[in-house]
Amino acid sequence: MTANPPRRKTGGRQAQISIADIEREGLRLGLPNLTVNGVATALGVSPTALYRHVDGKVGLEALIGEAILRDLHIVDDPDDGVEAHLLSFARQLHAFVIDHPGLAAYLQGLFPRGESGVRLQREAIEALGRRGYSPAGAALMSGTVASLAINLTAAEERHRPYVDGPLRRELDKVYALLATDELLRAAHLELPQITSEPYFRMVMTGCIRGLVAAAPPNRPVLDILTDLGLEE
Missing domain, CATH: 1.10.246 (Serum Albumin; Chain A, Domain 1)
Incomplete structure (x- = not known):
């Protein structure tokens, strides 16, 4: 499956984009990397084109956040107290x-x-x-x-980065620091x-x-x- 190509300006006019286009590229980028410029670049348009659909970064976050939450469905077991x-x-x-x-x-x-x-x-x-x-x-x-x-x-x-990521060494330093204090070492050994x-x-x-x-x-x-x- 190939990605949709970015929309380009044609004939000196701004290419038309839709909310669906913005949502698609915003979901692809993800909330941590979400910016108006990033989505605009992915769509091959200027940031101004996005402002016609969303109210800046806050509006863009709301659009993508709500799109993600559409897939959240809490299962309620009627037998549960x-x-x-x-x-x-x-x-x-x-x-x-x-x-x-x-x-x-x-x-x-x-x-x-x-x-x-x-x-x-x-x-x-x-x-x-x-x-x-x-x-x-x-x-x-x-x-x-x-x-x-x-x-x-x-x-x-x-x-997470300290547990199973690139900062694991920092967590090891914390353990070493705890070991220098008798009370803290005893407490953590028991836990x-x-x-x-x-x-x-x-x-x-x-x-x-x-x-x-x-x-x-x-x-x-x-x-x-x-x-x-x-x-x-």
């Missing part, structure tokens, strides 16, 4: 985001930013609604779990080596259990927030 459902939700989100570099940073900004984000948020609320939660309670629960899952995934993405996926599951399980304990179905949202430490 609240805790199992939220953990499954977090793990599916983690797996999808880690497979799409740059998506974690996109999701850490404004959300939702388009139709895909709206769909995902609505489906998350509906899933908890089927388990007895009000829309507000469901939004609180799913939003909290999603935020923690995305933040943990973003941290894992930043850490097992935990890889990223089990660590993610462990942290999410602890958060979800605490959240579910404070927020059973039908409990008023303000009572939940107060119980979790919100102060006016």
Whole structure:
């Protein structure tokens, strides 16, 4: 399969491009490498041609971010209780985001930013609604779990070059530094080596259990927030 050739200016006029063209090349470049100039170059047009369709870099990111999220579909097992459902939700989100570099940073900004984000948020609320939660309670629960899952995934993405990438030597320096302190050395010797996926599951399980304990179905949202430490 050959790539589509870039569109060239003909007869002194700017070649016509579409949102679909911009989306295609933006997805090919990926969020970490996404720039207006990069997409314009790939399409063989000037950046001005893109500005007719997207509102600069922010608009371009939204277009590509939402295009990526179109492929995210959270599977909801109706037999799962609240805790199992939220953990499954977090793990599916983690797996999808880690497979799409740059998506974690996109999701850490404004959300939702388009139709895909709206769909995902609505489906998350509906899933908890089927388990007895009000829309507000469901939004609180799913939003909290999603935020923690995305933040943990973003941290894992930043850490990866030190674990299995070109910066592995730097991680070895950290271990050597820990070994120079008696207390830290003893603590880390007792701890097992935990890889990223089990660590993610462990942290999410602890958060979800605490959240579910404070927020059973039908409990008023303000009572939940107060119980979790919100102060006016």
